Amino acid sequence: MELKTEPFILNMGPQHPSTHGVFRMRVTFDGEVVVDMEPVFGYLHRGIEKLAETRTYTQFIPLTDRLFYLASMAQNHSYVLAVEKLAAIPVPERAEYLRVIMDELMRISSHLMAVGFFLNDLGCSVYTPLLYMYREREKILDLFEMVCGQRLTYNYMRIGGLSQDVPPEFMPALKRFVAEMPSFIDEYEQLLAENEILLARTKGVGILPRELAINASASGPVLRGSGVKWDIRKADPYSVYDRFDFEMPTGEVGDNYDRYRVRIKEMRQSLRILNQAIEQLPEGEVCAKVSHLLRPPVGEAYGRIETPQGELGFYLVSDNSIAPYRLHIRAPSLINLTALRDMVVGWKLADAIATFGSIDICVAEVDR
Amino acid sequence: MELWPLDNYWAHFVLFAAIIIVFVLIGVMAYVYVERRTFGPFQLRWGPNRAGPFGILQPVADAIKVLLKEDIVPAKADKWVHWLAPIVVFLPILMIFAVVPFHEGQGLVPDLNVGILYVVAISALGVVGIFMAGWASNNKYSLISAMRVIAAMISYEIPLVLSIIGVVLITGSLSMNDIVAGHNIPFFLLTPLGFLIFLLSAMSEINRGPFDLMEADSEIVAGFHIEYSGMKFAMFYLAEYGHALAMSAIAAILFFRGWEGPGSEYIGVLWFLVKTLFIFVLLIWIRVTFPRLRIDQLMAFAWKFLFPLALINLLVVAAEVVALEEIPWWILFVNFALAGVLIPLWSKFFKLGGGRVEVKV
Amino acid sequence: MKLKFERYGKGLAKGMALTFRHLFRQRITTQYPEERLTPSKRFRGYELVWDKERCTGCATCAKSCPQGEIVIVTSKGEGNKYVVEKFELDSGRCIFCGLCVEACPYDALFLGLDYERASYRRGELVLSKEQLERTPEKQISAYFHPEVEASLPRQTLLLERAGRKRQK
Numbered sequence: 050m051e052l053k054t055e056p057f058i059l060n061m062g063p064q065h066p067s068t069h070g071v072f073r074m075r076v077t078f079d080g081e082v083v084v085d086m087e088p089v090f091g092y093l094h095r096g097i098e099k100l101a102e103t104r105t106y107t108q109f110i111p112l113t114d115r116l117f118y119l120a121s122m123a124q125n126h127s128y129v130l131a132v133e134k135l136a137a138i139p140v141p142e143r144a145e146y147l148r149v150i151m152d153e154l155m156r157i158s159s160h161l162m163a164v165g166f167f168l169n170d171l172g173c174s175v176y177t178p179l180l181y182m183y184r185e186r187e188k189i190l191d192l193f194e195m196v197c198g199q200r201l202t203y204n205y206m207r208i209g210g211l212s213q214d215v216p217p218e219f220m221p222a223l224k225r226f227v228a229e230m231p232s233f234i235d236e237y238e239q240l241l242a243e244n245e246i247l248l249a250r251t252k253g254v255g256i257l258p259r260e261l262a263i264n265a266s267a268s269g270p271v272l273r274g275s276g277v278k279w280d281i282r283k284a285d286p287y288s289v290y291d292r293f294d295f296e297m298p299t300g301e302v303g304d305n306y307d308r309y310r311v312r313i314k315e316m317r318q319s320l321r322i323l324n325q326a327i328e329q330l331p332e333g334e335v336c337a338k339v340s341h342l343l344r345p346p347v348g349e350a351y352g353r354i355e356t357p358q359g360e361l362g363f364y365l366v367s368d369n370s371i372a373p374y375r376l377h378i379r380a381p382s383l384i385n386l387t388a389l390r391d392m393v394v395g396w397k398l399a400d401a402i403a404t405f406g407s408i409d410i411c412v413a414e415v416d417r
Numbered sequence: 418m419e420l421w422p423l424d425n426y427w428a429h430f431v432l433f434a435a436i437i438i439v440f441v442l443i444g445v446m447a448y449v450y451v452e453r454r455t456f457g458p459f460q461l462r463w464g465p466n467r468a469g470p471f472g473i474l475q476p477v478a479d480a481i482k483v484l485l486k487e488d489i490v491p492a493k494a495d496k497w498v499h500w501l502a503p504i505v506v507f508l509p510i511l512m513i514f515a516v517v518p519f520h521e522g523q524g525l526v527p528d529l530n531v532g533i534l535y536v537v538a539i540s541a542l543g544v545v546g547i548f549m550a551g552w553a554s555n556n557k558y559s560l561i562s563a564m565r566v567i568a569a570m571i572s573y574e575i576p577l578v579l580s581i582i583g584v585v586l587i588t589g590s591l592s593m594n595d596i597v598a599g600h601n602i603p604f605f606l607l608t609p610l611g612f613l614i615f616l617l618s619a620m621s622e623i624n625r626g627p628f629d630l631m632e633a634d635s636e637i638v639a640g641f642h643i644e645y646s647g648m649k650f651a652m653f654y655l656a657e658y659g660h661a662l663a664m665s666a667i668a669a670i671l672f673f674r675g676w677e678g679p680g681s682e683y684i685g686v687l688w689f690l691v692k693t694l695f696i697f698v699l700l701i702w703i704r705v706t707f708p709r710l711r712i713d714q715l716m717a718f719a720w721k722f723l724f725p726l727a728l729i730n731l732l733v734v735a736a737e738v739v740a741l742e743e744i745p746w747w748i749l750f751v752n753f754a755l756a757g758v759l760i761p762l763w764s765k766f767f768k769l770g771g772g773r774v775e776v777k778v
Numbered sequence: 779m780k781l782k783f784e785r786y787g788k789g790l791a792k793g794m795a796l797t798f799r800h801l802f803r804q805r806i807t808t809q810y811p812e813e814r815l816t817p818s819k820r821f822r823g824y825e826l827v828w829d830k831e832r833c834t835g836c837a838t839c840a841k842s843c844p845q846g847e848i849v850i851v852t853s854k855g856e857g858n859k860y861v862v863e864k865f866e867l868d869s870g871r872c873i874f875c876g877l878c879v880e881a882c883p884y885d886a887l888f889l890g891l892d893y894e895r896a897s898y899r900r901g902e903l904v905l906s907k908e909q910l911e912r913t914p915e916k917q918i919s920a921y922f923h924p925e926v927e928a929s930l931p932r933q934t935l936l937l938e939r940a941g942r943k944r945q946k
Contacts, residue, residue: 059557082774108844111875172709180460187936198822198921204875225937240796243789246707249714395773399711459797462807706797
């Protein structure tokens with residue numbers, strides 16, 4: 050007997066506990082199965098790209114903090130990299146090493162948040178794994194507070210280096226953190242790696258095939274989870290990344306489980322890079338002499354780094370004035386999100402939310 | 418059954434009805450407090466400790482807050498059904514406690530000769546209330562949640578009943594009083610597989626723990642009680658914790674021998690409360706650790722894993738009861754060995770369904 | 779795609795063992811009004827401190843603010859100096875980025891260490907010249923002023939607070 054069913058549209062609206070911000074998904078359901086999905090965003094658009102045209106290059110750095118606010122150092126870094134490329138400013142060695150240290154600490158912190166909230170979306174409704182991961186993240190945020198005075202929006206990097214040097218108590222604390230962290234990652238593995246419920250919910254769910262990932266310009270753990278070995282730190286090394294020895298973890302199938310495993314393994318690789326950077330850190334000054342009212346030569350530049358979400362790029366066009374003529378931000382969250390529909394169609398409601406959480410977006414970056 | 422004060426049926430009835438209502442309300446508030454204070458240490462924090470000494474007045478503060486809230490009914494909702502639903506969900510819980518013996522032969526009707534059957538029948542009425550709430554709210558999220566609830570709760574009734582029958586077979590009586598007084602060894606040792614199945618089915622019946630997708634906060638935003646506010650929401654909240662209290666009490670009676678313990682003539686009631694609390698802490702521990710299952714995995718778990726195991730458990734217990742006159746104490750080793758063999762073996766056969774559905778675009 | 783539960787619940791038991799172990803660890807939350815943590819020496823706190831003696835009214839800070847929150851009005855005084863008549867900061871809209879502190883050529887601006895400055899009206903957040911002046915009670919932070927670092931207390935680090943009772 051053929052049951053006559055009718056699909057209905059459910060609005061997982063801008064206000065929803067799991068949409069990581071104000072993001073709207075108009076999902077068409079047939080029972081519990083997703084038939085179609087249409088993302089609607091723009092609720093958090095603040096016009097950052099237009100604001101850049103009326104601010105000097107240094108004044109824009111606090112605004113880059115507010116893009117993916119959970120990984121602010123990486124946004125700062127990408128922007129100053131673009132400006133330094135445009136104006137051909139050399140950066141001292143110590144500043145480069147410190148930038149790498151900050152980037153990798155940021156990567157660990159952001160992945161902790163991403164995995165924690167992914168588990169939250171999966172249903173640990175009292176946030177237990179999230180709170181365990183927050184404990185480590187608090188330690189990282191304490192380190193950042195020691196260096197630049199803030200815990201969320203750092204405003205630490207400047208064009209030509211950093212704003213100030215690290216205080217003397219930073220290095221012992223960092224070494225202690227790096228020594229303690231692997232045992233905590235082992236604890237997370239004990240809680241989650243063989244958990245049957247987690248395996249049942251994430252293995253084989255929300256598969257992003259390799260071809261589709263490449264065609265959709267995905268990047269970051271989303272791309273590496275699908276089996277593509279592409280990491281800007283190795284493919285197009287910026288800063289001093291070519292002096293470090295680390296691996297690029299990839300997944301096999303491209304399901305939620307692979308993306309989650311890639312993030313956990315990347316945390317371990319970040320610890321490895323941190324150890325090497327601490328050993329190789331030279332002395333010296335931390336900022337090149339750059340005037341506050343910088344006037345780069347006429348031209349354009351594209352600076353990109355590997356943030357915890359993927360490839361973040363800043364495209365700058367300058368016309369020799371104190372403010373950029375045009376600034377465009379290639380946001381990894383938005384580009385990764387374009388593949389969401391194909392990942393979600395055919396799965397159930399609970400999987401749609403979990404897949405969305407595994408891409409790790411932040412709507413502030415999607416909407417800029 | 419001794420009619421407690423004055424040998425008068427009506428006095429007995431009124432007194433115990435009052436005791437049960439007070440017990441349930443205070444028990445639920447105590448449960449809320451215990452749950453929040455226990456989540457704290459599991460998550461490296463303290464839990465509420467501001468309202469009153471050690472935070473004891475926190476549930477009172479919650480109750481006052483909820484009472485003072487505005488009662489909003491959606492414009493297109495079905496008003497009468499919307500109003501009735503919390504009542505229909507909460508009443509069966511009070512009715513379950515009618516047959517629960519707090520001490521030897523003391524309760525409202527503790528040696529009702531179909532005690533456990535009455536409990537199972539009444540607890541199934543809650544499903545109707547939840548469906549009423551889901552339908553009457555005129556909200557697609559509630560409807561999805563209500564459909565899930567119906568499917569899940571009906572499926573988990575069967576392993577629940579089958580595991581209870583194992584206990585009933587050994588005792589030979591359906592009356593709750595006789596089940597406790599019946600045997601010397603607690604039943605969670607005698608039928609470990611039955612206890613496990615009962616615990617998992619009970620967790621699903623009360624929409625808790627890894628089976629709480631009926632009110633999944635992160636997907637369907639509180640499910641069937643999404644359109645309720647104020648006192649009606651408090652009734653749902655009370656009903657959820659009340660149902661947890663009821664299931665813990667039933668588990669304590671069936672599997673842990675209720676009021677028995679050293680010195681039980683005087684402090685039997687205290688032992689009953691301690692055992693109920695112990696099972697509740699076990700439920701909290703399970704809830705704290707795990708993510709939740711998806712609806713099709715939940716149904717597969719009930720029908721393909723718990724149901725066959727419950728049948729096998731029943732068969733084995735029946736065979737033991739028929740073969741031996743009196744169940745000796747060494748039978749528990751046999752049962753443990755059986756459970757230890759069956760669970761890994763059956764897990765190998767258990768295949769989860771679901772997967773991607775081909776959608777014609 | 780079919781999954782087999784080959785592990786018969788062992789992974790679940792390991793997870794529960796881990797949460798059980800956490801019951802005996804030290805709690806890492808602080809009871810706020812009674813226990814307060816010390817912020818770092820370079821904390822960009824929620825106030826701006828203006829040293830009247832050193833300020834010359836050049837308004838470099840106002841030019842370097844990304845939001846334009848500092849309003850300075852000066853008039854000519856004796857000699858070649860400015861007299862600062864109005865130095866106003868809208869602390870409700872300030873983002874405390876510290877660019878003004880870095881830009882000042884005479885080291886006359888500092889950020890504070892205070893973070894408990896909520897007020898009931900938005901108008902009270904616009905700080906005038908008198909409210910911004912440096913007084914000995916206001917603790918200044920060492921952000922971009924390393925000479926102040928020695929006098930500030932040490933930051934409480936979670937690494938040290940939580941490291942005491944770790945279970946191996």
